[in-house]
Amino acid sequence: MSELVATQLQNGLTCSLPSDSPLAKLxxxxxxxxxxxxxxxxxxxxxxxxxxxxxxxxNPARSSYFVGTYLLQSSNYRVxxxxxxxxxxxxxxxxxxxxSLPEVPDxxxxxxxxxxxPSVIDDVLASGARTVWVxxxxxxxxxxxxxxxxxxxxxxxxxxxxxxARFHGGLNLFGFDTGQISSKKQLV
Amino acid sequence: xxxxxxxxxxxxxxxxxxxxxxxxxRALPIYQSTAFVFDDxxxxxxxxxxxxxxxxxxxxxxxxxxxxxxxxxxLEGGLGAxxxxxxxxxxxxxxxxxxxxxxxxxxxxxxxxxxxTQLDVTLRRFGVETTFxxxxxxEDYAAAITDETKLIFAETIANPSGEIAxxxxxxxxxxxxxxxxxxxxxxxxxxxxxxxxxxxxxVTHSATKFxxxxxxxxxxxxxxxxxxxxxxxxxxxxxxxxxSYGGLEWTGNFGEYAFLTRLRAEQLRDIGPALSATxxxxxxxxxxxxxxxxxxxxxxxxIVATWLQQDPRIEAVYWAGLDSHPHHARAEKYLPKGAxxxxxxxxxxxxxxxxxxxxxxNLASHVANIGDTKTLIIHPASTTHAQLTEQQxxxxxxxxxxxxxxxxxxxxxDIIYDLDxxxxxxxxx
Numbered sequence: 001m002s003e004l005v006a007t008q009l010q011n012g013l014t015c016s017l018p019s020d021s022p023l024a025k026l027x028x029x030x031x032x033x034x035x036x037x038x039x040x041x042x043x044x045x046x047x048x049x050x051x052x053x054x055x056x057x058x059n060p061a062r063s064s065y066f067v068g069t070y071l072l073q074s075s076n077y078r079v080x081x082x083x084x085x086x087x088x089x090x091x092x093x094x095x096x097x098x099x100s101l102p103e104v105p106d107x108x109x110x111x112x113x114x115x116x117x118p119s120v121i122d123d124v125l126a127s128g129a130r131t132v133w134v135x136x137x138x139x140x141x142x143x144x145x146x147x148x149x150x151x152x153x154x155x156x157x158x159x160x161x162x163x164x165a166r167f168h169g170g171l172n173l174f175g176f177d178t179g180q181i182s183s184k185k186q187l188v
Numbered sequence: 189x190x191x192x193x194x195x196x197x198x199x200x201x202x203x204x205x206x207x208x209x210x211x212x213x214r215a216l217p218i219y220q221s222t223a224f225v226f227d228d229x230x231x232x233x234x235x236x237x238x239x240x241x242x243x244x245x246x247x248x249x250x251x252x253x254x255x256x257x258x259x260x261x262x263l264e265g266g267l268g269a270x271x272x273x274x275x276x277x278x279x280x281x282x283x284x285x286x287x288x289x290x291x292x293x294x295x296x297x298x299x300x301x302x303x304x305t306q307l308d309v310t311l312r313r314f315g316v317e318t319t320f321x322x323x324x325x326x327e328d329y330a331a332a333i334t335d336e337t338k339l340i341f342a343e344t345i346a347n348p349s350g351e352i353a354x355x356x357x358x359x360x361x362x363x364x365x366x367x368x369x370x371x372x373x374x375x376x377x378x379x380x381x382x383x384x385x386x387x388x389x390x391v392t393h394s395a396t397k398f399x400x401x402x403x404x405x406x407x408x409x410x411x412x413x414x415x416x417x418x419x420x421x422x423x424x425x426x427x428x429x430x431x432s433y434g435g436l437e438w439t440g441n442f443g444e445y446a447f448l449t450r451l452r453a454e455q456l457r458d459i460g461p462a463l464s465a466t467x468x469x470x471x472x473x474x475x476x477x478x479x480x481x482x483x484x485x486x487x488x489x490x491i492v493a494t495w496l497q498q499d500p501r502i503e504a505v506y507w508a509g510l511d512s513h514p515h516h517a518r519a520e521k522y523l524p525k526g527a528x529x530x531x532x533x534x535x536x537x538x539x540x541x542x543x544x545x546x547x548x549x550n551l552a553s554h555v556a557n558i559g560d561t562k563t564l565i566i567h568p569a570s571t572t573h574a575q576l577t578e579q580q581x582x583x584x585x586x587x588x589x590x591x592x593x594x595x596x597x598x599x600x601x602d603i604i605y606d607l608d609x610x611x612x613x614x615x616x617x
Binding site: 006009010011013014015016022023026027037038039060061062063065066069070073074136137159161162165169170171172173174175176177178179180181182183184185186187188 | 190191192193194198199202203204206207208209212214227230231234237238239240241242243249251253254255257258261262265266267268269270271356384385386387413414415429434435436437440441442443444445448449452
């Protein structure tokens with residue numbers, strides 16, 4: 001019997017699989033940092049009232065613009081855009097940094113390259129925010145551990161739009177497996 | 189720290205069917221609507237630009253169809269799924285998304301006849317070349333790969349030869365060349381084998397067959413793993429700006445969701461083989477009992493295949509669950525619950541006796557289909573595979589005397605009684 005490894009399934013769930021199983025080898029179970037499981041991510045999203053997007057772009061083709069559009073139109077969050085080189089994004093004021101926001105955001109959502117994440121985490125800590133959410137496709141394991149050591153909740157390599165839509169309806173409309181099973185009405 | 193991963197039977201019933209927030213309907217509602225209203229113009233623009241999720245028009249997405257898609261994706265262990273009007277259109281949109289003129293496909297020679305002609309005639313006419321590999325060995329697939337090859341395509345269980353694809357080895361070959369492995373798993377269904385767990389990147393189904401299970405409804409589905417790196421020189425479209433969607437880039441904007449988002453937003457949009465809501469509801473209901481039906485199918489297949497093999501009127505039985513089949517070891521590896529319930533056999537006396545057998549059955553139905561609750565029987569060489577040349581028939585393992593059986597879930601004794609009396613008539617004649 002081989003040891004069990006925490007494995008992130010494609011449907012967003014985190015499960016234990018034998019480390020020598022074909023599936024564990026195919027999935028990203030060689031990663032030694034495993035972020036919050038689906039239930040915890042749902043709780044993070046349900047508890048939050050405000051989200052700041054660091055690295056937000058005014059370019060409608062960029063994924064940060066997609067996330068901004070989604071959060072503004074499909075969630076109840078107060079959304080703030082952080083970009084020192086922009087004045088306005090999606091009709092909202094763009095702030096130069098986290099310190100300039102009118103409130104401490106519950107979640108800081110990050111669109112910056114992996115090597116920038118440690119300095120973003122320092123900015124998050126300085127701002128007083130408690131959760132840093134590093135977007136899909138960005139991976140810096142050392143930075144994630146550093147953030148956790150400093151007391152932050154860290155989500156990484158996940159899209160906040162996908163995860164919000166996983167739990168609140170939306171992702172399912174395009175045929176994706178949300179991993180969500182419930183006999184209760186869909187959360188809105 | 190772990191989430192509850194519900195079991196296969198639970199997901200077959202519940203995946204994709206959270207009661208909607210408006211009505212709380214417990215059964216899957218049939219959203220028989222072509223179009224869906226927008227909240228306002230900015231909502232419409234955001235949906236059209238794929239910046240948010242939402243229904244637009246049922247050729248692209250429909251809530252009932254989406255429920256079926258999520259259910260199949262969950263059972264296959266995929267990231268998501270795109271449903272289509274038929275299994276052939278599921279294959280077609282997959283190929284259309286990955287190949288263009290000058291590109292090349294490496295496929296098994298043992299495919300269903302319609303899949304062979306889709307590749308050999310229609311796609312070849314569009315400038316896509318396919319090499320059909322007559323061997324079941326992964327190294328022979330590797331030898332057929334060229335610089336232009338964009339994918340490998342095979343069936344989990346080939347029909348009617350009963351050959352089993354060496355999925356793990358084929359995936360290694362494909363990935364060593366930077367291309368995906370596409371597996372049609374119509375005959376296996378995720379109850380018997382989940383190709384994504386063995387390394388396949390894309391799984392296609394004719395949902396018409398065992399997924400729906402009752403022989404009432406046409407449908408197809410494409411499932412993708414979300415693991416393949418599409419953003420390479422082999423697939424430049426994933427990294428280029430898409431003018432029809434405001435200059436987004438599929439991989440840049442959607443990451444691992446790129447393939448399925450593009451398949452829906454481009455191939456369903458441009459080619460149009462959408463599954464209807466009523467069809468999706470019928471298929472989704474069929475999937476609820478998939479585990480129970482498939483177990484009954486393979487249990488009956490084992491009884492019938494064993495009986496046929498022992499009957500002196502039968503020359504050969506090609507069911508990989510029998511230890512006489514060349515792929516018996518593969519069947520034990522990939523299909524431990526059973527090697528499917530579609531297989532073929534040869535009656536002594538050749539084609540004429542086989543045809544008389546088919547005309548003499550009273551319970552088995554003489555139809556061009558598989559994967560019904562009912563036992564089905566046919567002579568492939570003159571029907572389902574008739575579009576193939578003599579050589580293609582031989583390559584596909586369809587000998588002139590072969591009779592194909594899709595063993596249903598009636599009482600096994602009755603299936604055998606029917607075959608026995610029909611064989612008696614056929615041999616007498």
